[in-house]
Amino acid sequence: MSHQSELIADDILAYLEQHENKDLLRFITCGSVDDGKSTLIGRLLHDSKLIFDDQLAAIRRDSQKFNTTDGDIDLALLVDGLQAEREQGITIDVAYRYFSTDKRKFIIADCPGHEQYTRNMATGASTCDLAVILIDARRGVQTQTRRHSFIVSLLGIRHVLVAVNKMDLVDFQQDVYDAICEQYTELGRRLDIESIAFVPVSALRGDNVVKPSTRMPWYEGETLMQSLEAVELSATARLDAFRFPVQYVNRPNLDFRGFAGTVAAGRIRPGDAVTVLPSGKKSRVRAIVTADGDLPLAHAGQAITLTLEDEIDISRGDVLVQGGAAAPQVAAAFDAKLVWMDETALIPGREYLFKLAGRVIPGRVEKIDYRSDVNSGEEIACDVLRLNEIGHVQVRLDAPLAFDAYSACRVTGSFIVIDRMSNATAGAGMIVSARYGEPDVAEDGAARWLAFETEFNALVRKHFPHWEARDIRDLLPR
Structure with missing residues (x-):
């Protein structure tokens, strides 16, 4: 496999540490029907030598059975696993695949192109950092290409890599590629997509997917794989303030009460002040607990358990925050x-x-x-x-x-x-x-509580004039 190295034989622990420290890119492949999305992913895995021999043999057998590529091996079958997908030659459900190279780890979401499965595409795109949008060189930008690009923009995906596929079917003509680039650039400008890159490819033949094509000498840019490895993700997160949605209250014994979850944004250290929302209660972080021991710092993406210095009522769904001007x-x-x-x-x-x-x-x-x-x-x-x-x-x-x-x-x-x-x-x-400017549920609830509190206190003072606890707040736990 391409991401293996001599460290596996010489120092397996060093290899595992090196592999663990690679950054992770989640990306989605989308586009119109039959643009070659599944074939492109299969080509990425095949040419990167990330397919086992038994998998390859099974794909060869299924290629002959379904005969979707005129006798050639159909690499799309690597991700089109449903029987209905193989019979029709289309993608229906979102298929996820994992692979890695020397530089980066990847999770691919292969999404369907049919309009009736647009909801599946939105689901697959919701966790991705980059979108690979395929365009058939024979057809140019289609209705579903616009639809998927709109959803990509809507979901805040900031990097788009346009793969102009099936260049072999247009004799690798540069003017066809240039026309599609111009057409999609205008679409990206209208949708406010920040970063757009273009690569001419033939997923079926392998041109410019992992290896540079010798049949398109006019193209001097990166291959698709090189572009995926080079895209900069450090600026993907837009919020620096700390956000920590509580997913679970960890109470294994009487001496420990922690709040487990994944840091959604920002970073946190022991001793930092935090606010619990929506209650507004405040405390400080006592410790950042993990299975590998306490941490001096936790950042976005890490699953941790926080303990606080004060006993505060915090439940699943509450959010621990720091904010200042960036408060939620x-x-x-x-x-x-x-x-x-x-x-x-x-x-x-x-x-x-x-x-x-x-x-x-x-x-x-x-x-x-x-x-x-x-x-x-x-x-x-x-x-x-x-x-x-x-x-x-x-x-x-x-x-x-x-x-x-x-x-x-x-x-x-x-x-x-x-x-x-x-x-x-x-x-x-x-x-x-x-949305403000209307009576809020919280404000309405506060008004009803105030009315109840006033009436209760009046009744207590009237009927129990010598009772020390003459205010409802005296009855509440502190």
Whole structure:
């Protein structure tokens, strides 16, 4: 395998340490139907020598059985594992594959190209740092190419690598490649995609995938693999402030109470002050606990357990933060972009469950401002959202929670909508901003509590004038 080295034979521990310290790139392959996404991934794995002999033999047998490549080995079968996918020659579900090179580790999400599976594509893209968008050199930019590019932009993927595939079917002509580059550059400009790179490839023949092509001397850039290894990811995280959604309260005995989760953004050290949201309670970090011992520092992406200096009521779904000017918003109403994934259309006012950073709260979409036409970018007024449609909506929950804008932090800025009857995921959303200026659930609850407290205290003073605890707050635990 290409990422193996002599260290495996000489010093296995040194090799494992070297492999562990490589950075990880998650990327998605997407594009229109039959653009060659699965074939490209198969070619990446094959030419990088990351396929075992028994796998290769099985793929050769299946290639003859399904005969999708006129007798040649069909590398797309490496990722198209469902029987229906192999029979039809298409991708239906998201397929994940892992591989590594000397420079980097990779997780690929191979996503379907059919419009009816757009929701699967949005799911696969939600955790990725880069998108490889394939374009058939014979067809240029298609409707589904625009749709996927729109979702890539919507989900905040900042790096796009455009692979102009099937160059062998257009005789490797440079003018065809240049025309597609110009066409997609204009699309990327309209969608505000920050970083776009182009590579002409033939996934079936292997040109410019891992090895440079000798049939396109006019192209002097990097191969697809070189581009994947070189993309800079250090600037991917946009939020430096600390965010830590609590996933589990760890209480193994009476002497230990920790809060487990994964750092969503920023970094934390023992002794740092933190605020618990939405309660607003404050404390300091006593220790950062892991299975390998306490850490002096934890950063985004690390799974840790935090212990605090004070006994504070913290539950699953609460968020420990540092912020200052970058403090998260706490509200029960917000505006969001929503990708609808359910066969049953979204109707404003219907009750759903909303899950954000481990917390599940009942709520509803109060209003659909508009849906986005992914081809023209036009904002179209509508009353419902149907399967695979993307809209701008107003959400109201039954309780306040802490969140960031999705553009600042994916983990604390994204949510899913769950059908209360079937428990199926009905939609995926990206928060734009909090919505203020209306009576808030939290404010309404505070007003009702104040009224109850006033009435209770008055009754106590009237009927028990000599009782020392004459205020309801005297009865509450401290």
